[in-house]
Amino acid sequence: QPSRSLTDYRPYWAECFGIAPFLPTSREEMDALGWDSCDVIIVTGDAYVDHPSFGMAVIGRVLEAHGFRVGIIPQPGWQDKTDFKRLGKPNLYFGIAAGNMDSLINHYTADRKVRRDDAYTPDNVAGKRPDRAVIVYSQRCREAFGGVPIVIGSIEASLRRIAHFDYWSDKVRRSILFDAKADMLLYGNAERAIVDLTHRLAAGEKIDAINDIRGTAFSLKMGPPGFRAVDESRLPEDRQERVRLMDGGQDSYIELPAYEQVLADKELYAHASRILHRETNPHNARPLAQRHGDRLLWLNPPPIPLTSEELDWVFEQPYQRVPHPLYGEARIPAYEMIQHSINIMRGCFGGCTFCSITEHEGRIIQSRSEASIIREIEAVRDKSPGFTGVISDLGGPTANMWRLGCKDRETESKCRRLSCVYPGICSNLNTDQMPLVSLYRKASETNGVKKVLIASGLRYDLAVQTPEYVKELVSEHVGGYLKIAPEHTETGPLSKMMKPGIGTYDRFKKLFDQYSKAAGKEQYLIPYFIAGHPGTTDKDMLNLACWLKANGFRADQVQNFYPSPMATATAMYYSTRNPLKRVGRSAEQVSVVRKGRQRRLHKAFLRYHDPENWPLLR
Numbered sequence: 001q002p003s004r005s006l007t008d009y010r011p012y013w014a015e016c017f018g019i020a021p022f023l024p025t026s027r028e029e030m031d032a033l034g035w036d037s038c039d040v041i042i043v044t045g046d047a048y049v050d051h052p053s054f055g056m057a058v059i060g061r062v063l064e065a066h067g068f069r070v071g072i073i074p075q076p077g078w079q080d081k082t083d084f085k086r087l088g089k090p091n092l093y094f095g096i097a098a099g100n101m102d103s104l105i106n107h108y109t110a111d112r113k114v115r116r117d118d119a120y121t122p123d124n125v126a127g128k129r130p131d132r133a134v135i136v137y138s139q140r141c142r143e144a145f146g147g148v149p150i151v152i153g154s155i156e157a158s159l160r161r162i163a164h165f166d167y168w169s170d171k172v173r174r175s176i177l178f179d180a181k182a183d184m185l186l187y188g189n190a191e192r193a194i195v196d197l198t199h200r201l202a203a204g205e206k207i208d209a210i211n212d213i214r215g216t217a218f219s220l221k222m223g224p225p226g227f228r229a230v231d232e233s234r235l236p237e238d239r240q241e242r243v244r245l246m247d248g249g250q251d252s253y254i255e256l257p258a259y260e261q262v263l264a265d266k267e268l269y270a271h272a273s274r275i276l277h278r279e280t281n282p283h284n285a286r287p288l289a290q291r292h293g294d295r296l297l298w299l300n301p302p303p304i305p306l307t308s309e310e311l312d313w314v315f316e317q318p319y320q321r322v323p324h325p326l327y328g329e330a331r332i333p334a335y336e337m338i339q340h341s342i343n344i345m346r347g348c349f350g351g352c353t354f355c356s357i358t359e360h361e362g363r364i365i366q367s368r369s370e371a372s373i374i375r376e377i378e379a380v381r382d383k384s385p386g387f388t389g390v391i392s393d394l395g396g397p398t399a400n401m402w403r404l405g406c407k408d409r410e411t412e413s414k415c416r417r418l419s420c421v422y423p424g425i426c427s428n429l430n431t432d433q434m435p436l437v438s439l440y441r442k443a444s445e446t447n448g449v450k451k452v453l454i455a456s457g458l459r460y461d462l463a464v465q466t467p468e469y470v471k472e473l474v475s476e477h478v479g480g481y482l483k484i485a486p487e488h489t490e491t492g493p494l495s496k497m498m499k500p501g502i503g504t505y506d507r508f509k510k511l512f513d514q515y516s517k518a519a520g521k522e523q524y525l526i527p528y529f530i531a532g533h534p535g536t537t538d539k540d541m542l543n544l545a546c547w548l549k550a551n552g553f554r555a556d557q558v559q560n561f562y563p564s565p566m567a568t569a570t571a572m573y574y575s576t577r578n579p580l581k582r583v584g585r586s587a588e589q590v591s592v593v594r595k596g597r598q599r600r601l602h603k604a605f606l607r608y609h610d611p612e613n614w615p616l617l618r
């Protein structure tokens with residue numbers, strides 16, 4: 001399917017109702033807008049904050065810009081269907097989202113302990129959404145209005161789109177599409193898919209007949225006519241492209257090992273994970289299919305990244321930039337954290353295996369234009385309550401990938417590497433961060449702005465490629481401490497994380513200290529490390545503790561590895577195989593720390609200085 005511009009649609013007739021001050025959350029608000037019904041109702045596990053950092057606001061405002069009437073049911077009571085009926089029956093579909101986080105990560109720590117707070121809820125209160133929110137909400141919507149199509153999305157659906165290991169139940173679960181009994185699953189950033197889907201449903205197409213939208217998954221009885229299944233496990237990987245060419249590139253799909261097979265066989269699980277990750281480049285990915293019993297889960301290739309113009313358009317919808325008035329004076333910590341920050345890009349080409357950003361947003365960086373970013377800074381200055389002149393972050397998934405990417409479009413369109421910066425920085429990668437330096441300076445010169453801080457995670461191996469960038473960052477945009485994440489010091493775990501060696505950290509630290517001194521500032525680097533990542537031995541942790549001691553670091557907080565759905569490191573954790581290489585019966589075994597004494601021991605090494613840990617460490 002060719003990429004169609006996000007704005008290249010004739011607006012739906014309901015455009016005549018105009019722009020809602022807030023998308024309605026009650027019948028009274030709908031009445032005030034003159035609506036008799038909603039075209040789309042979004043049910044979400046987060047509080048409704050009308051801000052471009054919150055998924056329900058982005059999707060709601062984008063659909064509104066296309067003329068659709070969108071209602072929001074935020075954090076409904078899920079014990080019965082009452083809350084799900086409060087906006088009436090939607091004309092087109094229910095859109096279901098767990099919120100900005102997977103509901104289980106929201107509820108439980110890496111040690112599976114229940115969290116006592118929820119930053120996406122008014123007053124930080126826990127317990128306002130169910131476990132597995134997408135499944136529960138879908139069921140209640142069906143009970144409220146049977147026959148209305150159910151479209152699921154958000155991180156929770158996106159990262160559970162194929163059969164996946166679920167850390168909390170300690171088993172492999174089916175694709176969430178089947179457990180939610182949804183009609184369609186949207187994965188990744190869903191603007192293109194949802195705009196196309198909504199217009200087509202509004203034009204009278206049946207959801208069962210819509211099967212050609214990128215970034216969607218749905219259930220079929222068998223592969224579509226004209227497509228030929230390719231069993232990748234029977235092909236040497238260097239022949240994959242040839243198979244694609246033989247098939248004309250368009251009419252083959254990859255059949256992943258079935259749910260029942262990956263449930264029974266860990267090697268096949270790791271193999272399926274490897275294939276999925278190699279099919280994430282939207283310019284060469286093929287459709288994937290995975291049998292679940294007598295149904296075939298079908299995944300169309302990922303969405304084509306948004307252009308700068310399209311991304312600007314998404315970010316410049318008429319967001320109020322505050323929580324919905326229904327929350328009164330209640331404080332929403334996730335909102336307070338981002339209310340004075342600006343998201344400048346999407347995507348990440350780092351490929352760290354414990355992180356799922358690439359699986360969700362893709363490896364190709366989508367950057368906003370400088371003019372749009374400056375306009376948003378002005379909007380924060382003019383509209384955001386409590387703004388004191390400090391922009392708390394100009395960033396995104398990473399601080400310093402804005403406008404970076406492959407130098408050659410054609411090379412990029414053929415590439416299947418999982419990272420552009422591991423095992424070393426690819427020679428095809430443009431690493432020039434001078435445009436970002438210019439952006440920081442322009443942002444700092446905006447009227448009413450006193451300071452621009454950078455708080456997003458810094459890719460320091462990239463940063464050292466442009467020393468002028470490090471100088472600008474360190475001299476002007478660090479608030480005394482800069483957190484960075486080498487994650488480990490030892491080659492074994494670093495190679496399983498796809499992170500650079502600690503030597504790169506040393507190079508960055510040298511520049512950091514040099515420029516801090518030149519600026520007359522006393523500033524500190526705070527390195528972060530992960531305990532218990534697959535591939536980590538007791539000796540690796542001992543060596544890390546020795547490095548921490550030698551460098552005078554005493555960590556207050558430590559992170560234990562958290563096996564999130566669909567991450568490559570989670571596949572290692574579950575299968576003890578390494579899907580970064582071709583998986584076979586003789587494939588490399590990965591050491592894994594699961595629970596009990598060894599998991600506590602690895603964590604204790606990070607806080608070697610705490611007397612409470614000494615008995616364990618001795």
Ligand code: SF4
Pocket residue numbers: 349405406407411412415416417419420421426427428429430
């Ligand atoms: S060729 Fe290199 S820079 Fe280009 S997409 Fe592939 S890994 Fe990234």
